[in-house]
Amino acid sequence: MDFNTQLTLFSTRFLGIFIEAVSFLLLGTIVSGLIEVFVRKEDIARFMPRRPFAAIAAGSFLGFLFPVCECGVVPVTRKLYQKGLPVSVGVAFLLAAPVMNPIVFASTYAAFGFGPILIGRFAITFIMAVTVGLLFSLERSPVKLLQPRALMAMAGGSGKIAPQLDAPPLTFGQGLLRAARVATDEFFDMGRYLVMGTALAAAMQTLFSQEQIRALASDPSMSAVAMAIMAFVLSICSTTDAILALSFANFGFPTGSLLTFLTFGPMVDIKATLMYLSIFKRRLVIYLAILPLLMSLLFGIFINLNVRF
Amino acid sequence: MAQKRSLNWIGYTYSRFDRLDLGVGLTILALLGAILLTLLRGDHVGISVRRFLPQGLASSQTVIQIAFDEPLDPRSVEGKLSLTPEAAGALSVVGNQLEWRPNSPLQQGQVYTVRLEAGVRAQSGRLLLEAHAWQFRVRAPQVVFMAPVDQPVQNLFLIDPNQPDAQPQQLTFSELGVLSYDVLPDGSRIVYSELGELRTAHLRLYDLRTNSALTLLECRTAACTTPAWRPDGNVVAFERSELNLDTGAGPGAPRIWLVDVNTGISRPLFADNQRLGYSPRWSPDGAILASYDANVGGIVLFDFENNRERLIRTPQGEVGQFSPDGRWLFFPKIIQLAGTTRYVAHFVLVDVQSELLVQRDLIPDSDPNNDVELAWLPDSRRLIATRRPPEITTMQGAQLHLIDLETGAATPLVTDSDYSSGQVAVSPSGEQLAFQRFALGQSGARPQIWFYDLNTSELRLLVNNATLPRWLP
Numbered sequence: 001m002d003f004n005t006q007l008t009l010f011s012t013r014f015l016g017i018f019i020e021a022v023s024f025l026l027l028g029t030i031v032s033g034l035i036e037v038f039v040r041k042e043d044i045a046r047f048m049p050r051r052p053f054a055a056i057a058a059g060s061f062l063g064f065l066f067p068v069c070e071c072g073v074v075p076v077t078r079k080l081y082q083k084g085l086p087v088s089v090g091v092a093f094l095l096a097a098p099v100m101n102p103i104v105f106a107s108t109y110a111a112f113g114f115g116p117i118l119i120g121r122f123a124i125t126f127i128m129a130v131t132v133g134l135l136f137s138l139e140r141s142p143v144k145l146l147q148p149r150a151l152m153a154m155a156g157g158s159g160k161i162a163p164q165l166d167a168p169p170l171t172f173g174q175g176l177l178r179a180a181r182v183a184t185d186e187f188f189d190m191g192r193y194l195v196m197g198t199a200l201a202a203a204m205q206t207l208f209s210q211e212q213i214r215a216l217a218s219d220p221s222m223s224a225v226a227m228a229i230m231a232f233v234l235s236i237c238s239t240t241d242a243i244l245a246l247s248f249a250n251f252g253f254p255t256g257s258l259l260t261f262l263t264f265g266p267m268v269d270i271k272a273t274l275m276y277l278s279i280f281k282r283r284l285v286i287y288l289a290i291l292p293l294l295m296s297l298l299f300g301i302f303i304n305l306n307v308r309f
Numbered sequence: 310m311a312q313k314r315s316l317n318w319i320g321y322t323y324s325r326f327d328r329l330d331l332g333v334g335l336t337i338l339a340l341l342g343a344i345l346l347t348l349l350r351g352d353h354v355g356i357s358v359r360r361f362l363p364q365g366l367a368s369s370q371t372v373i374q375i376a377f378d379e380p381l382d383p384r385s386v387e388g389k390l391s392l393t394p395e396a397a398g399a400l401s402v403v404g405n406q407l408e409w410r411p412n413s414p415l416q417q418g419q420v421y422t423v424r425l426e427a428g429v430r431a432q433s434g435r436l437l438l439e440a441h442a443w444q445f446r447v448r449a450p451q452v453v454f455m456a457p458v459d460q461p462v463q464n465l466f467l468i469d470p471n472q473p474d475a476q477p478q479q480l481t482f483s484e485l486g487v488l489s490y491d492v493l494p495d496g497s498r499i500v501y502s503e504l505g506e507l508r509t510a511h512l513r514l515y516d517l518r519t520n521s522a523l524t525l526l527e528c529r530t531a532a533c534t535t536p537a538w539r540p541d542g543n544v545v546a547f548e549r550s551e552l553n554l555d556t557g558a559g560p561g562a563p564r565i566w567l568v569d570v571n572t573g574i575s576r577p578l579f580a581d582n583q584r585l586g587y588s589p590r591w592s593p594d595g596a597i598l599a600s601y602d603a604n605v606g607g608i609v610l611f612d613f614e615n616n617r618e619r620l621i622r623t624p625q626g627e628v629g630q631f632s633p634d635g636r637w638l639f640f641p642k643i644i645q646l647a648g649t650t651r652y653v654a655h656f657v658l659v660d661v662q663s664e665l666l667v668q669r670d671l672i673p674d675s676d677p678n679n680d681v682e683l684a685w686l687p688d689s690r691r692l693i694a695t696r697r698p699p700e701i702t703t704m705q706g707a708q709l710h711l712i713d714l715e716t717g718a719a720t721p722l723v724t725d726s727d728y729s730s731g732q733v734a735v736s737p738s739g740e741q742l743a744f745q746r747f748a749l750g751q752s753g754a755r756p757q758i759w760f761y762d763l764n765t766s767e768l769r770l771l772v773n774n775a776t777l778p779r780w781l782p
Binding site for chain 2: 135144145218220252291294297304306307309
């Protein structure tokens with residue numbers, strides 16, 4: 001393939017991923033702006049269960065309250081952290097929300113109907129998100145986990161707890177205006193990660209042969225690895241990945257491998273991983289990539305080798 | 310000293326990595342161990358059977374198909390498939406599908422048990438871990454026909470010829486009518502041409518295994534008619550006539566086209582769009598397609614194995630049928646009987662397996678019989694001729710005779726000068742005939758489908774007001 005063809009392919013794929021993702025990022029930043037203005041720290045504290053496991057489990061279901069995909073979930077999580085959400089709960093939300101929301105439920109149901117893929121996708125995502133969330137609860141200090149920018153905004157991003165001044169109450173119109181400003185800032189802040197991630201994903205897709213990956217479809221273990229790689233490289237939004245998974249199913253990829261694709265992809269892909277850097281310290285981002293990868297592979301391979309559908 | 314160094318290392322490690330790091334590290338190790346353990350335990354699922362046919366009732370020519378979720382290793386299926394009671398057949402593997410074709414028709418009314426033993430291997434190395442078995446019953450052959458003849462719209466019907474009181478079952482419910490059809494040799498599907506709007510005609514498939522119909526090819530600007538199955542059921546040849554709807558020039562001459570049944574993709578047989586053709590006929594092995602080309606004045610034999618064409622010159626414009634063994638193809642010729650002004654039709658047999666397409670006459674030119682149609686029996690050594698003997702005039706009906714290929718000797722089968730017979734279809738076993746009869750001299754008579762048993766000479770009316778009978782194995 002000559003350079004011009006590759007460039008054309010790259011541009012097409014870049015625009016394809018970007019246009020799909022940017023709308024969800026916009027939605028996420030709007031939700032983020034609304035949280036900033038209309039959700040108080042006390043509200044978070046009041047509604048969050050006291051016990052860690054219950055809180056993390058609840059966090060993984062927050063997607064039904066904030067239905068966002070993996071691009072939109074990052075600004076929402078960052079804002080919730082600024083509102084005092086425990087890190088472990090936020091991690092569970094971050095990983096689970098792109099799948100555990102009504103939109104993805106509907107799209108997965110439309111593609112596969114009510115069956116092992118739909119049930120497996122939600123159950124495995126829940127288990128993975130809660131497990132990672134519980135691990136992150138081992139560290140109580142947000143300062144050690146989060147980027148300064150993701151901490152209290154009032155502290156100027158220093159990570160130190162600063163006293164919150166009593167701001168004068170806003171009218172509803174003023175609140176909306178402020179939410180829009182916050183959303184705009186968030187959008188441009190997160191947007192650069194999205195652009196970089198999208199460019200990287202498009203480049204990988206252009207240089208990477210999907211046919212070679214598809215050739216691994218019949219191997220129960222390698223097909224799961226192949227699906228994990230595909231999920232990471234393709235960076236498809238979780239709201240539409242079920243349709244793509246259906247085409248993989250037609251290529252002969254087994255159920256376990258499809259579940260690897262459908263659970264790992266929404267948690268970790270190229271663009272989402274780069275966006276995580278806006279919240280978490282680098283070491284944590286690595287954990288956030290490796291843990292879901294290994295867990296989704298374990299589930300996928302185990303199902304392929306042990307469960308007959 | 311060593312113990313102190315070890316404690317220092319642990320202390321260093323602990324101070325450098327906090328609880329989260331250690332927790333994550335241990336979790337990663339545990340996950341890697343679990344993955345390794347899962348892999349070491351091996352495959353407890355293997356390859357799966359996705360689909361298997363036939364189920365319930367099946368034709369005597371049925372092909373047994375087993376589709377898996379992965380492409381198979383052909384060597385691994387040898388000796389793994391068995392039928393009870395035993396039947397000889399050919400086993401083949403294409404992609405993820407295993408097929409077994411019987412060498413001879415299966416026994417009617419018999420319940421067969423198909424068993425595929427465990428151990429069949431996919432190309433990936435995965436195995437079929439459990440044997441797969443099921444049963445089906447072979448039904449008696451049926452007769453398909455078109456009716457009612459006296460109405461502008463005809464549809465396809467089915468009747469059991471072995472049950473005297475059987476009522477026809479309507480298969481298609483076309484509003485504008487069925488024009489022509491063909492039955493797949495294994496009896497599983499029928500392809501038919503259905504009239505559409507503006508005189509267009511589309512190809513549709515009727516699946517007798519599911520009793521459902523679907524569109525095979527929609528011809529929006531053309532009439533696609535006279536479909537003919539390639540015996541393996543993967544391709545249909547047909548005539549396509551452009552209707553020139555946009556120019557109003559009227560329908561064009563037909564060309565031979567092919568449609569892939571699996572993909573629905575169609576293409577002309579010849580790349581040159583000036584090549585005309587009609588009456589497509591497949592050889593039994595599906596390697597040769599015969600059609601008549603009026604431009605060159607002959608039957609064109611197109612060989613798909615080497616993309617070679619051969620021509621049988623004949624001005625009659627008719628393509629006959631290949632013999633079941635694939636050796637012969639017949640076509641008619643018109644001759645003037647010596648010393649008379651009488652013209653009769655005789656049939657010529659072409660040895661299509663010979664390089665020079667050697668021809669021989671079925672009966673000598675001096676024979677005064679006038680042969681209208683021919684149909685092969687399964688042994689390829691006998692034919693059913695629809696014949697007008699010399700003592701009857703052209704106003705009288707053609708009668709059925711059994712012709713021996715070697716000697717040319719004719720045995721009258723059904724002779725009744727009050728009727729004219731034709732459109733003979735021979736049952737898969739070669740023991741029964743379904744054919745059309747028309748009562749001459751009766752006002753209001755309609756074409757009828759009759760049944761004749763070659764062993765018992767039983768002759769029976771199957772259905773009135775019907776035409777174009779074909780056996781459904």
